[in-house]
Amino acid sequence: MSWTLTEEHLEDLARGAAVLGTGGGGDPYVGRLLVRQAIREHGPITILDPSEVGDEDLVVPTAQMGAPTVVHEKLPSGEEPVLALRTLEKHLGQRASATMPIECGGINSMIPLVVGARLGLPVVDADGMGRAFPELQMETFGVYGVPGSPMAIGGERGETTVIDTGSDNRRMEWLARGVTIRLGGVAHIAEYAMSGAEVKRTAVPRTLSLALTVGRTIREARENNLDPVSELAGALHETLYQNLRVIFRGKVSDVERRTEAGFARGRAQAVSFDGEHKLELLFQNENLLALVDGEVRCLVPDLVCVLESESAEPITTETLRYGQRVVVVGISTPDLMRTPEALATFGPAAFGLSYEFTPVEELL
Amino acid sequence: MSWTLTEEHLEDLARGAAVLGTGGGGDPYVGRLLVRQAIREHGPITILDPSEVGDEDLVVPTAQMGAPTVVHEKLPSGEEPVLALRTLEKHLGQRASATMPIECGGINSMIPLVVGARLGLPVVDADGMGRAFPELQMETFGVYGVPGSPMAIGGERGETTVIDTGSDNRRMEWLARGVTIRLGGVAHIAEYAMSGAEVKRTAVPRTLSLALTVGRTIREARENNLDPVSELAGALHETLYQNLRVIFRGKVSDVERRTEAGFARGRAQAVSFDGEHKLELLFQNENLLALVDGEVRCLVPDLVCVLESESAEPITTETLRYGQRVVVVGISTPDLMRTPEALATFGPAAFGLSYEFTPVEELL
Numbered sequence: 009m010s011w012t013l014t015e016e017h018l019e020d021l022a023r024g025a026a027v028l029g030t031g032g033g034g035d036p037y038v039g040r041l042l043v044r045q046a047i048r049e050h051g052p053i054t055i056l057d058p059s060e061v062g063d064e065d066l067v068v069p070t071a072q073m074g075a076p077t078v079v080h081e082k083l084p085s086g087e088e089p090v091l092a093l094r095t096l097e098k099h100l101g102q103r104a105s106a107t108m109p110i111e112c113g114g115i116n117s118m119i120p121l122v123v124g125a126r127l128g129l130p131v132v133d134a135d136g137m138g139r140a141f142p143e144l145q146m147e148t149f150g151v152y153g154v155p156g157s158p159m160a161i162g163g164e165r166g167e168t169t170v171i172d173t174g175s176d177n178r179r180m181e182w183l184a185r186g187v188t189i190r191l192g193g194v195a196h197i198a199e200y201a202m203s204g205a206e207v208k209r210t211a212v213p214r215t216l217s218l219a220l221t222v223g224r225t226i227r228e229a230r231e232n233n234l235d236p237v238s239e240l241a242g243a244l245h246e247t248l249y250q251n252l253r254v255i256f257r258g259k260v261s262d263v264e265r266r267t268e269a270g271f272a273r274g275r276a277q278a279v280s281f282d283g284e285h286k287l288e289l290l291f292q293n294e295n296l297l298a299l300v301d302g303e304v305r306c307l308v309p310d311l312v313c314v315l316e317s318e319s320a321e322p323i324t325t326e327t328l329r330y331g332q333r334v335v336v337v338g339i340s341t342p343d344l345m346r347t348p349e350a351l352a353t354f355g356p357a358a359f360g361l362s363y364e365f366t367p368v369e370e371l372l
Numbered sequence: 373m374s375w376t377l378t379e380e381h382l383e384d385l386a387r388g389a390a391v392l393g394t395g396g397g398g399d400p401y402v403g404r405l406l407v408r409q410a411i412r413e414h415g416p417i418t419i420l421d422p423s424e425v426g427d428e429d430l431v432v433p434t435a436q437m438g439a440p441t442v443v444h445e446k447l448p449s450g451e452e453p454v455l456a457l458r459t460l461e462k463h464l465g466q467r468a469s470a471t472m473p474i475e476c477g478g479i480n481s482m483i484p485l486v487v488g489a490r491l492g493l494p495v496v497d498a499d500g501m502g503r504a505f506p507e508l509q510m511e512t513f514g515v516y517g518v519p520g521s522p523m524a525i526g527g528e529r530g531e532t533t534v535i536d537t538g539s540d541n542r543r544m545e546w547l548a549r550g551v552t553i554r555l556g557g558v559a560h561i562a563e564y565a566m567s568g569a570e571v572k573r574t575a576v577p578r579t580l581s582l583a584l585t586v587g588r589t590i591r592e593a594r595e596n597n598l599d600p601v602s603e604l605a606g607a608l609h610e611t612l613y614q615n616l617r618v619i620f621r622g623k624v625s626d627v628e629r630r631t632e633a634g635f636a637r638g639r640a641q642a643v644s645f646d647g648e649h650k651l652e653l654l655f656q657n658e659n660l661l662a663l664v665d666g667e668v669r670c671l672v673p674d675l676v677c678v679l680e681s682e683s684a685e686p687i688t689t690e691t692l693r694y695g696q697r698v699v700v701v702g703i704s705t706p707d708l709m710r711t712p713e714a715l716a717t718f719g720p721a722a723f724g725l726s727y728e729f730t731p732v733e734e735l736l
Contacts, residue, residue, distance in 0.1 A: 099463075170532075179531060186553060
């Protein structure tokens with residue numbers, strides 16, 4: 009069930025990853041260019057189904073961390089995440105059999121592919137967020153007992169940092185964020201090194217394939233003059249992300265965004281085309297909450313996705329702007345991401361929101 | 373020429389280290405309590421003359437880093453610098469034969485003694501600053517070619533960080549400061565691991581003994597009703613710190629101090645007892661510059677020391693306050709610290725001061 013990812017997949021993959029990134033995860037266009045270059049130089053990438061990973065194999069996930077507003081201006085060379093992985097291997101005294109995304113969304117669906125191509129390592133079709141989240145402790149890996157530590161950070165000048173906070177993944181995030189800020193607001197990391205058995209137990213499976221499906225469905229709908237949102241709803245119904253609900257259609261009327269403490273935080277508003285209804289969005293790198301006329305319509309960990317109203321092209325939080333015509337959809341997350349332990353780590357309360365989590369399919 | 377440091381030495385050592393700390397280096401009282409406890413629990417400490425260290429031996433210096441204003445409130449347990457040393461040893465795959473101070477001043481004359489007592493390791497009688505400086509690249513070790521990296525940081529909750537910036541010690545300082553801020557403003561470190569041969573070539577020798585001499589001289593002068601400042605000048609004349617000059621006597625009239633970017637920065641003013649003259653002091657953790665009536669009287673790397681006017685008890689920058697009666701002295705530094713390479717690293721320009729370095733003995 010392993011498959012080969014080539015340059016032809018990248019456009020669909022980037023679009024799908026941007027949808028699943030719920031506005032964050034870093035600019036997928038930049039990631040796409042990095043993977044394209046890596047494939048051209050090193051050849052296509054083997055994608056491993058999680059069921060195919062040996063229980064004893066060492067899997068070392070790789071990623072970018074930082075504020076999307078910064079990633080937009082400060083592009084990596086592609087060597088930084090390789091440096092992070094090599095640094096962690098050296099620290100552990102063990103070579104990785106594969107790499108894997110830590111989040112499925114935006115550039116972080118792409119970074120492990122860059123590493124895979126450059127090093128000839130397979131990439132596991134799974135991740136630790138099932139979407140994009142802004143902080144490193146917000147991983148199903150950690151929720152189900154895999155420590156993030158030790159983690160390695162690679163900088164653009166060849167600097168390396170290895171952080172070990174034992175089982176305290178929040179503390180790891182706190183220190184790594186400090187280093188990332190000092191590296192200029194973006195860094196590349198290797199963390200949550202784990203066995204194949206742990207991948208099978210704790211990862212959200214097949215989210216690279218899912219991103220590809222999402223991106224391809226939207227493209228094919230456009231090519232065949234079908235409604236991309238309805239087509240997407242149909243395609244998702246066959247996956248672990250079963251329910252898509254349209255939350256709002258309208259025009260962006262206000263965006264307030266600031267880069268603080270290493271994150272892009274802010275809120276946006278939109279007004280329905282008939283001027284009768286108002287949408288409010290809240291984000292920290294990713295969209296966290298959608299309110300329509302003051303009523304909750306979708307909230308973390310369920311996906312709040314802002315799409316361009318005609319083409320369903322995803323819009324990231326750092327490119328949201330006044331006047332955009334949008335359709336906002338909510339997408340339900342797999343059961344693995346809705347357990348009490350999971351909600352304690354990345355549910356509404358983890359972001360300081362006072363709303364109780366309710367599945368999007370019950371809200372709409 | 374090795375000697376044994378016991379509890380009886382600590383009062384003199386702490387006082388002397390505070391003088392050489394030129395206002396910084398962290399609270400020596402806290403350090404003294406930590407060493408006393410370590411000696412009571414683990415026995416006295418072997419102090420090695422640098423000439424006695426084997427050329428091939430691995431020496432791993434240990435220290436505290438952070439803003440003195442924070443150290444004052446956030447006390448270490450003593451385990452943190454041990455954790456830093458052990459983490460660096462593990463990273464290097466080699467055990468240390470000895471530890472050593474990185475600076476001679478304040479708490480950083482004491483931290484290696486805590487490590488030495490707890491681990492039964494000898495402490496080399498030398499350091500890498502010949503005084504206290506606020507930043508990690510400001511070391512004679514680095515000036516003469518020993519890289520600070522890899523360095524290890526130990527936190528109070530058992531967190532560890534290993535930073536490697538190759539030969540770029542400024543970059544190491546920048547990243548380590550970011551981690552220190554995230555650890556609450558104070559951290560414990562092991563850095564500039566080097567061979568015995570490198571100690572002999574790059575360290576400022578016998579500065580632990582020097583601190584002891586300074587502290588003892590001041591105490592004995594008091595006990596014998598002699599002027600402590602004159603006695604100190606006489607004692608220093610026999611050392612590498614040959615010249616002591618009295619810069620100013622008067623009362624502190626103003627102190628402006630802020631903790632920013634992980635440092636205690638500020639300025640202080642004093643007025644002479646006759647009201648005719650004005651002293652201005654500038655500091656970043658340590659005193660950097662003394663002006664009298666607008667004229668430079670002493671500047672980095674030479675030592676600007678603020679002492680209580682009768683007892684010659686040193687006053688650190690974080691305890692300077694309105695109304696204190698002080699005598700301010702300048703002390704010349706060894707030649708090793710006044711070479712062009714040394715001045716480029718920790719001379720006036722390294723602190724953004726536009727004054728050219730002139731030895732204190734030529735200024736007064």
